[in-house]
Amino acid sequence: MSTKEKAWWGVAGVAIVLYALFPIAWIVSLSFKAPSALNNGDFLPGTPTWENYSLILTGGASDLFLPALRNSFGICLIATAISCLLAMFAAYAIARLDFPGKKFILGTALAVAIFPVISIVTPLFNLWRNIGLYDTWPGLIIPYLSLTLPISIWTMSAFFREIPWEMEQAAQVDGATTWQAFRKVIVPLAAPGVFTTAIIAFFIAWNDFVYGISLTSTEAARPVPAALGLFSGASQFEDPTGAIAAAAVIVTIPVVVLVLLFQRRIVAGLTNGAVKG
Amino acid sequence: MTQTTLPPVEKTQPVSAPGGTTSDRSKSERKLGWLLAGPALLVMLLVTAYPIAQAVYDSLFDFRLTDPDNRSFTGLSNYAVILSDWLWWRSLLVTGFITLVTVAVELVLGFALAMVMAKALSTIRPVLRAAILIPYAVITVVSAFAWQFAFDIQTGFVNSWFGWLPGIGEDTDWFGGTWTSLLVICLAEIWKTTPFISLLLLAGLAQVPEVLQEAAKVDGATWWQRMRKVTLPNMKAAIMVALLFRTLDAFRVFDSIFIMTGGANATESVSFLAYRQTISRLEIGLGSAVSVLLFLAVVFIAMSFIKGFKVDLSQSRGEG
Numbered sequence: 001m002s003t004k005e006k007a008w009w010g011v012a013g014v015a016i017v018l019y020a021l022f023p024i025a026w027i028v029s030l031s032f033k034a035p036s037a038l039n040n041g042d043f044l045p046g047t048p049t050w051e052n053y054s055l056i057l058t059g060g061a062s063d064l065f066l067p068a069l070r071n072s073f074g075i076c077l078i079a080t081a082i083s084c085l086l087a088m089f090a091a092y093a094i095a096r097l098d099f100p101g102k103k104f105i106l107g108t109a110l111a112v113a114i115f116p117v118i119s120i121v122t123p124l125f126n127l128w129r130n131i132g133l134y135d136t137w138p139g140l141i142i143p144y145l146s147l148t149l150p151i152s153i154w155t156m157s158a159f160f161r162e163i164p165w166e167m168e169q170a171a172q173v174d175g176a177t178t179w180q181a182f183r184k185v186i187v188p189l190a191a192p193g194v195f196t197t198a199i200i201a202f203f204i205a206w207n208d209f210v211y212g213i214s215l216t217s218t219e220a221a222r223p224v225p226a227a228l229g230l231f232s233g234a235s236q237f238e239d240p241t242g243a244i245a246a247a248a249v250i251v252t253i254p255v256v257v258l259v260l261l262f263q264r265r266i267v268a269g270l271t272n273g274a275v276k277g
Numbered sequence: 278m279t280q281t282t283l284p285p286v287e288k289t290q291p292v293s294a295p296g297g298t299t300s301d302r303s304k305s306e307r308k309l310g311w312l313l314a315g316p317a318l319l320v321m322l323l324v325t326a327y328p329i330a331q332a333v334y335d336s337l338f339d340f341r342l343t344d345p346d347n348r349s350f351t352g353l354s355n356y357a358v359i360l361s362d363w364l365w366w367r368s369l370l371v372t373g374f375i376t377l378v379t380v381a382v383e384l385v386l387g388f389a390l391a392m393v394m395a396k397a398l399s400t401i402r403p404v405l406r407a408a409i410l411i412p413y414a415v416i417t418v419v420s421a422f423a424w425q426f427a428f429d430i431q432t433g434f435v436n437s438w439f440g441w442l443p444g445i446g447e448d449t450d451w452f453g454g455t456w457t458s459l460l461v462i463c464l465a466e467i468w469k470t471t472p473f474i475s476l477l478l479l480a481g482l483a484q485v486p487e488v489l490q491e492a493a494k495v496d497g498a499t500w501w502q503r504m505r506k507v508t509l510p511n512m513k514a515a516i517m518v519a520l521l522f523r524t525l526d527a528f529r530v531f532d533s534i535f536i537m538t539g540g541a542n543a544t545e546s547v548s549f550l551a552y553r554q555t556i557s558r559l560e561i562g563l564g565s566a567v568s569v570l571l572f573l574a575v576v577f578i579a580m581s582f583i584k585g586f587k588v589d590l591s592q593s594r595g596e597g
Binding site: 114118150244267 | 306307309310311313317318321325328331393401403405407412415416417418420426432433436438468472473476479480522525531535548555556564565567568572579
């Protein structure tokens with residue numbers, strides 16, 4: 001590559017970074033704007049203030065935001081854990097055992113993944129009200145499995161297929177017990193795949209809005225995206241924009257941290273599951 | 278299907294149980310397979326197949342939660358009501374419009390992003406990868422707010438930044454009309470989901486055999502010829518998978534519309550219509566019928582992709 005060509009690819013790279021970060025920079029900037037500066041049409045906050053953050057963390061909006069944050073973390077972590085556990089067994093069977101129905105399971109996972117979420121909401125809304133799951137944690141964890149389980153099965157079976165399983169037998173030949181072979185050889189090889197799958201499943205659960213807004217009605221179970229969606233209508237704010245921006249920044253921090261720490265694995269997980277054989 | 282891409286990775290040999298005849302072994306393996314994979318399959322069916330069956334059943338009744346005692350069987354009349362209502366066709370058109378525009382733009386933009394990432398120096402590649410993952414990982418609701426506030430007539434900076442463009446001024450109300458609202462909704466969707474497409478395409482690019490590229494170069498093929506005759510045909514599977522997933526995803530659009538317009542100014546999508554019937558109006562019968570129709574539309578799109586474009590998902594997943 002010539003120097004000129006290199007320079008052009010460099011410029012394109014800078015453009016990509018700008019593209020990806022610009023809206024995030026805007027919402028961060030907005031979250032530091034004082035109420036008086038909200039409508040001035042500027043991108044930057046001028047004199048930054050923590051006012052919006054104190055409003056949602058300790059002030060008048062904290063009883064809306066903090067329970068939602070707790071709900072989101074709890075519900076998403078539990079849903080992620082359950083789907084990873086179920087997917088681990090299924091992916092092991094798919095990657096390693098020879099049995100009919102393998103294709104059916106992967107096909108079902110695919111069908112569930114493309115399922116329109118709202119079609120599940122309508123019947124669940126009615127059913128959950130009848131059996132008392134409406135506005136509870138389990139009432140969201142169960143439908144969240146329809147989001148997280150299919151992608152977990154795919155991603156993990158793609159990862160597991162690449163594990164050199166012969167190494168387990170090799171270790172046994174070398175005198176390791178079955179348990180030792182499993183623990184010292186297979187677990188370290190499988191762990192990154194399981195971990196990456198968990199991150200991707202967590203992102204998907206964390207992103208949910210349809211279930212959150214339809215199947216909850218109070219702080220008992222309402223997750224952050226749904227709470228944010230309803231902030232706008234809350235009458236206790238003069239202008240909810242600053243508070244929404246601050247809350248948006250707070251819920252974005254965990255995903256940004258995960259992305260920065262594990263970007264290589266996340267990309268491998270996303271593409272392994274869908275494209276690579 | 279002739280493929281010049283690398284063949285799928287060879288599957289590892291199944292566990293060989295010591296001793297026993299072959300049929301015994303395969304029988305126990307089959308049993309173990311179902312035992313391990315069964316629970317996951319069961320849960321998937323429980324959380325989707327059961328609700329959709331219930332929705333089909335509910336859609337045959339005139340059933341309102343505000344008036345539960347007057348539930349009555351009405352056959353297909355809910356469907357007749359919906360299909361003869363302009364509201365349904367309008368929401369279908371809006372959904373189709375958003376799907377077409379976003380997927381088309383994302384495919385081109387995503388391909389450009391993938392090309393840049395493929396060519397980028399290995400030192401800056403991690404930076405690009407992390408940057409591009411951020412829109413993917415950000416909550417859709419957050420992205421919708423960011424774009425809404427940017428274009429908002431009160432809080433936005435777009436009007437003051439782009440005031441020099443014809444048609445944009447201090448008092449341009451983006452959310453006051455159908456087309457401008459849809460434009461902002463599409464922009465937000467494109468920003469958020471292009472990274473996913475570009476990562477799938479990047480993986481596809483990596484599968485184009487370097488030898489073929491070199492051979493074409495030696496034969497004097499131009500960049501454009503190599504793109505059309507070598508790169509794109511070899512990426513067909515990756516492109517189709519990316520298209521299928523994004524199309525079905527775009528067809529379910531809900532979050533951005535809820536946040537930005539709340540369905541005002543004729544920006545309601547099919548998902549939003551189903552939500553409004555069920556959750557806001559408590560019309561379980563009508564809402565279920567809309568849900569079933571949406572489900573059928575999604576099945577139809579998936580089928581036409583798989584049959585029409587011959588997308589072989591099992592092959593692209595290495596299950597061929």
